[in-house]
Amino acid sequence: MRAAAARSARIADMEGAPMARRKKIYEGKAKILYEGPEPGTIVQYFKDDATAFNAEKKDVIDGKGVLNNRLSEFFMNGLTQIGVPNHFIRRLNMREQLVRNCEIVPLEVIVRNYAAGTMSKRLGIAEGTQLPRPIVEYCYKDDSLGDPLVTEEHIAAFGWASQQDMDDILSLALRVNDFMSGVMLAVGIRLVDFKIEIGRVFDGDYQRLIVADEISPDSCRLWDIETGQKLDKDVFRRDLGNLTDAYSEVARRLGVLPQSNVTKPTLIN
Numbered sequence: 001m002r003a004a005a006a007r008s009a010r011i012a013d014m015e016g017a018p019m020a021r022r023k024k025i026y027e028g029k030a031k032i033l034y035e036g037p038e039p040g041t042i043v044q045y046f047k048d049d050a051t052a053f054n055a056e057k058k059d060v061i062d063g064k065g066v067l068n069n070r071l072s073e074f075f076m077n078g079l080t081q082i083g084v085p086n087h088f089i090r091r092l093n094m095r096e097q098l099v100r101n102c103e104i105v106p107l108e109v110i111v112r113n114y115a116a117g118t119m120s121k122r123l124g125i126a127e128g129t130q131l132p133r134p135i136v137e138y139c140y141k142d143d144s145l146g147d148p149l150v151t152e153e154h155i156a157a158f159g160w161a162s163q164q165d166m167d168d169i170l171s172l173a174l175r176v177n178d179f180m181s182g183v184m185l186a187v188g189i190r191l192v193d194f195k196i197e198i199g200r201v202f203d204g205d206y207q208r209l210i211v212a213d214e215i216s217p218d219s220c221r222l223w224d225i226e227t228g229q230k231l232d233k234d235v236f237r238r239d240l241g242n243l244t245d246a247y248s249e250v251a252r253r254l255g256v257l258p259q260s261n262v263t264k265p266t267l268i269n
């Protein structure tokens with residue numbers, strides 16, 4: 001306990017104890033949102049907490065937040081480069097990034113390239129089966145209901161998003177899928193599936209949709225192309241080994257390992 005407290009204090013020192021200075025807006029399972037320094041901005045703090053199965057399984061994984069902060073920065077910057085609008089403004093420090101404040105559409109947008117997870121369970125398709133085309137699914141964001149799968153009929157009838165929004169969401173999801181699949185393929189990783197969240201921003205009277213929340217191995221399934229080794233949150237969900245090692249491997253291949261994880265110089269005799 002004392003060692004953990006000392007470690008937290010050290011981390012807080014290193015990062016300028018952000019929690020003491022900012023007004024907390026919301027605390028989720030893996031992130032905390034604070035009021036940003038300018039209107040329309042939010043500070044997104046990445047925790048080390050890992051949860052699975054709607055928080056039935058929980059743990060604290062040293063270094064996960066630092067890795068996800070870096071990886072989400074990397075993916076969002078890449079999306080900006082190819083013109084996919086997203087909430088990322090800049091990284092502030094090891095665990096925090098400044099993002100645009102937006103109204104989150106209450107949907108989890110899942111894109112699948114290969115069967116896995118709940119799709120395999122629901123439809124009895126073996127994990128790893130390539131799908132005939134990317135399949136986009138929508139879940140209603142409500143932890144108390146376990147984020148149930150919904151159809152576009154539910155979304156329209158309950159007013160969660162308009163038909164125009166749904167066209168834009170589908171287009172954003174497929175663009176993110178193409179980008180992420182290519183980036184991962186280049187480093188020998190298969191993008192099996194992922195989840196994104198969508199935010200609504202207002203520029204005067206005009207509203208548009210952007211990619212929000214995070215893109216990290218917490219919200220993707222990533223398998224090594226050669227060995228099939230899992231490099232994502234399934235390592236935690238299914239007790240397959242060390243989660244930080246898996247995420248560090250993704251970061252290393254993409255060239256985005258934080259400084260602290262770079263190996264020390266060794267003495268050559």
Ligand code: C5P
Nearest residue numbers: 116117118119193194195218219220221
């Ligand atoms: O569990 P399921 O197979 O439906 O997950 C599909 C994808 O969406 C996985 O990559 C998983 O990590 C992600 N997901 C998520 N957050 C959720 C549900 C799923 O990031 N609440």
